[in-house]
Amino acid sequence: MMEYKRLKRELVAKGSIIDYYIDTMQIPNGNTEQWDFIKHKGAAAMVAIDQDGNLLMVRQYRNALERNTLEIPAGGLNPGEDMKTAATRELEEETGYRSEHIEHLVDINTTVAFCNEKIGIYYATDLIESKQHLDENEFLKVERHSISELEKMIYAGEITDSKTIVAVLAIKDKFGTNGIA
């Protein structure tokens, strides 16, 4: 129905986790516009559900928001890594738990107006204690919360991270407040 044509994509700057481009677009009425494009390598996240139906969450400082946030474990893809492998790896690195029972939950694009970031969200049950191994420059705290508690925090504005809200609401939608424990 709509005919858009990209006439040019110009790299403005390469960052540590994103690259910034300016796209010159021809839009359906024939006009030309310059649009921002932020290129991201993709990420993966894991809902980890313990034997009591609680979710393993990480609290960490987010410079972009200038505060600590409560999120599900997640991280960027390593080169050549698929989403499920990345989610599984991030779970173990950030929380010290692994699992052999991992299923796909849902995929999201975080902010479609200017960025191609895609996050694959998975869920893990039958957690096995392993060993946390954070990057040298990574600092976070692991917490456990029930789905009901997390839901209250979402509507109270205490959890605002989009992937975390999608994950909690999707798990509740599929399995109810007791999760699948």
Added chain:
Amino acid sequence: MMEYKRLKRELVAKGSIIDYYIDTMQIPNGNTEQWDFIKHKGAAAMVAIDQDGNLLMVRQYRNALERNTLEIPAGGLNPGEDMKTAATRELEEETGYRSEHIEHLVDINTTVAFCNEKIGIYYATDLIESKQHLDENEFLKVERHSISELEKMIYAGEITDSKTIVAVLAIKDKFGTNGIA
């Protein structure tokens, strides 16, 4: 628990809807790192529920994803505009409907690792037919879908936009599949 200190914030480039900065951070172990920061002015979105319990959705081309998407009506804040006013304005501009019954649903930060974008999500009932007035360079198509249909599209990967998934799952969570019609 964590002591981060921003030593410097340098503007790399100003874009049309975002600005790109590089932050020099001192992290808790004393090391220094350079982190990307994308500054966004904020946005607002509206779940509009008609008398049959269907949601008014917009289909539009998204250059960042190189495809059309199905989303709830949304847009960036005008200077000085509050979230609720922006959500109300975007609903009318994009769909041609307005409402005098608007409530807050939930707020999200789209991608907390590098961007401060916040989207306030509201919901409207008792829709009143008005007039669509798109920007000169804006092209979109309005569709109506039930909450059950939208939910299927989410888990099938046909809807991936984070604000839209949060909105649909939160409306279902609060009011069930019939919405609040």
